[in-house]
Amino acid sequence: MGIFTELGILYARYRPEKLMEHLKLFAVRVNIPKLIRVCEEQMHWQELTFLYIQYDEFDNAAMTIINHSPDAWDHMQFKDVAVKVANLEIQYKSITFYLEEHPDLLNDLLNVLKRRIDHSRVVDILRKANSLPLIKPYLIAVQSDDVIAVNEALHELYIEEEDYEKLRESVDHYVNFEQIGLAQQLEEHELLEFRRIAGYIYRKNGRWEQSIALAKMDNLYSDAMDTAAASGSRQLAEDLLYFFVEQGKKECFAACLYTCYDLIRCDVAIELSWVNKMMDCSTPYLLQYLREYTIKIDDLIKDKLDAIKERKELEEHQKEALQQQGNTNNITQM
Template sequence: MKPRHVCSFPSTQQVCFACVDGEEFRLAQICGLHIVIHADELEDLISYYQDRGYFEELIALLEAALGLERAHMGMFTELAILYSKFKPQKMREHLELFWSRVNIPKVLRAAEQSHLWAELVFLYDKYEEYDNAVITMMNHTTDAWKEGMFKDIIAKVANVELYYKSLSFYLEYKPLLINDLLTILSPRLDHNRAVSFFSKMNKLKLVKPYLRSVQNHNNKAVNEALNNLLTEEEDYQSLRASIDAYDNFDTIDLAQRLEKHELIEFRRIAAYLYKRNNRWRQSVELCKKDKLYKDAMLFAAESKDAELAETLLQWFLEEDRKECFAACLFASYDLLHPDVVLELAWRHNIMDFAMPYFIQVMREYLTKVDEFAAKVTVDKLEEAESFRKTEDDVKEPQQMVFGQQLMLTSATTPVAPQPAYPAYGYPAPTAAAPAAAGYPAQPAYGFNI
């Protein structure tokens, strides 16, 4: 019996490799489409093509295989790596379409080795490595930085220190966009540290919009920084509004600096700040220096200090400000003593200016006297009515029962004492005995003898 010869057919991989060796790339692609769908054979196929320098043909094979029903993650990943090495201009498009089907850590390493920073940032973002994405953009500004993407990613970082590094980065490369960045960072930013950082960099003027946007937190560092900026800009209206709305700052320090300011409006704000700290005399004295008569009168009236108000009256007379004297009388009406006002007016011969004040005082005192007199009259009438009701209650007859009346009658009628009759030989009582006892003698048997 003759031995049977076994006919062995070459595998698909062998046919593909033979076609590659013969540079029959169309046939090799047909065979390769049946190979790449097997993940364990894909690596050998790629190595065979790469070792012989057929990169274009390998890329074409993998591109054709992406539409297969059995396409797997390895195919998309290897194509992305090939793009990073040989066709970097096509890698971004490939990632945008198939980023969810690639092995991102593996592609990340390939992109970093190829210095494809924009694609690297894109992958970090999709892989939720936000810290690395921000660092990459700051380190490779020319290739990787994009304003919209940076602002989206910086808000998601876990390391807050990157906030302050990004502020330094923007100050150096994109200073005009820093307020937009601060708007994104402000919810998690330490405002004290931010103000200190910009103060050291001497960039507070640049971030003024940021300071205004976060002033509603009433942070002391923010308030003081913004107040200093407004003072430097000589914007007294905004400064006054800031002081009224947000009170968390060193008021005395600001007042001491403002009272030496060359503009009167800022010195006026200094007087206002002293008033808010109950430094009434200091406030009034500052108003007197700048001839701020209205403010001086209002502050003296609010102080509730009679001595301060009377001192201001005397100062108005020394300055020959008779109209101000008259106005101050009514501004501090409750604090002034009429005798002091009368003396000052008489001494300076300005009774006409003080007369409206005295008319008001007279009217007030007469009203009080009339009210007191009316009250006394009403009290007397009520007292008399109460006394009359009490007497009526006492005189009202009381009803008594029969037994009580007999007892009262017998108790009020005098009864003559009866002498004891003698017994056993003592003499009987005579008619003269009752008379001797102080009672009238009663006739015997009803006859008068």
Template sequence: MGMFTELAIMYTKYKPERIMEHLKLYWSRINIPKVITACEEAHLWPELVFLYVHYDEFDNAALTIIQHAADAWEHASFKDIIVKVSNVELYYKALRFYLNEHPLLINDLITAMMPRIDHTRVVSMFLKSDNIPLIKPYLLAAQHTNNKSVNEAINDLLIEEEDYEILRDSVDQYDNFDGIALAQRLEKHELLEFRRVAAHLYNKAKRWRQSLNLSKKDKLYKDAMTTARLSGSTEIVEDLLRYFVESDNKPCFTACLYTCYDLLHPDVVMELMWRNGLTDQAMPYFINLTREYQSKMDTLTKEVAELKLKVAKQEGANAGGLPADGAGLLGPAGLGSRLMITDSQYRGSTLPPTYNDSFSGPSQQF
């Protein structure tokens, strides 16, 4: 070991171009700490990183690469080293290093470090430097954690890119974000589809009135009717119905009758129809309602008739002295089986005087 170690030290001083070959061949037969000191004094950074790695000093290896990137950095080897460090703070130093030196490779690096990094801290770091679009692939890969900072960063990116379809999928699948703040922001957006997403967010927050007002403002009447149905409130549905009457929107009045069919009171619909001359528009609703009521009445009548028949049978059986199932309390033989409880020693014999004086006849004996 002494020979190989001293030779390595001599190489660092007089033939540095041969030291790497020597280390690769004999690294297991040298005194690594002594050679590390020699390499550091000679400013042989790639060789120093090589020794740190084989001495399991991954933290020092990563720091050396970051501090002397011009000589020691190589993306593949650095990615292998950084995932083995024990100090997680080095992850964030590595991210800052890549952001400054190799920004196009940062998603590859951050994906390798994903299991151990704090997503909130990473998002905050890139927000401060205004480089969130640079790490979009990482954000999409990390969204399955449903982290609030990640979700909000992705939503901001999608709004900036005007991708309303993916934004709607995002808010549906990952709910850990401030939905009301996002809805208030989107309701003022110049694009109609983003205002629809705002109404959808109000629905998810059960703010039915705000969603309805937004849909009515944009004349998205189908969305308004869907919101009214989802609310489950008869009051909200009737208010929407009156809105269609006041705006003289007869087709939507008819459509609302069927969309919110179960939540409407027939007397309210009839009054609106009579006061506003909407007989043609409301008549299909009443025909369907009449048919439904008739079906329910037929079913109810049949059930009542069957119940009456069953009660009549029970009453007839009880009138015959038997329970409804036709069996005696002590067995199917009826009264005759009750006499069998008399002991056989009294059959054909005269009962004691006391009993003869009190009873006469077999039935009275029982």
């Protein structure tokens, strides 16, 4: 071991171009701590990194690369080192290092670190650097963990990019974010589809009145009807029906009767139709109501007749049983 170590020291001091080759050939046969001191003294940062890796000192290897990146950095090597460090703070320093010097490779680094790092802290680092768009691929990759900071960061990016389809998809699949806050932000958006998402969020959170009001404001009457039906509130459904009458929306009036069929009282529907000359609009509703009402009456009558029949059969059965018992008693007495 001594001769290989001494030769390494000589290379470090007098023939540095041969040092790395020597270390790769005889890494297991040299005194690594001794050569580490020499390489540090001679400022051979690439070789020093190699020795730290061979000695399983990954924390020191990572910090050497970060502090002396012009000489020591290699992307593939750094990824292998970063994922093995014991001190997690070094991983966050690695993220900052890549953000400053190799932003194009930051997502690749984050991809290998994602199982060990705190996603919320990563978002905070990038937000402070005003560089959230840079890590969008990483955020999408880890969103399945449903972390609040990740969800809200992506929502911010989707709004900025006016990508309402991705925002709706995210709102559909993930729940950990400030839902009402997002809805309040979106209801002021200039694009209709974003305001529509605001109404959808209100609906998901049981804020039926706000959702319906927003839908009516944007003439999204189908959304308003669906929300009223989902609410299970007769009051909301009938209020919406009155609204369509006031606005002269005959088609919407008919559609609302269909969508909120189970909530709207028949007498209310008939009165509104008759008073406002919309009987033709309510005819399908009335026919369906009468059909169901007739079926219910028929079922009740059938149940009543079946009950009478069963009672008669029971009485006849009891009568026969008593008669048989009387015959048996007569035979016994004889």
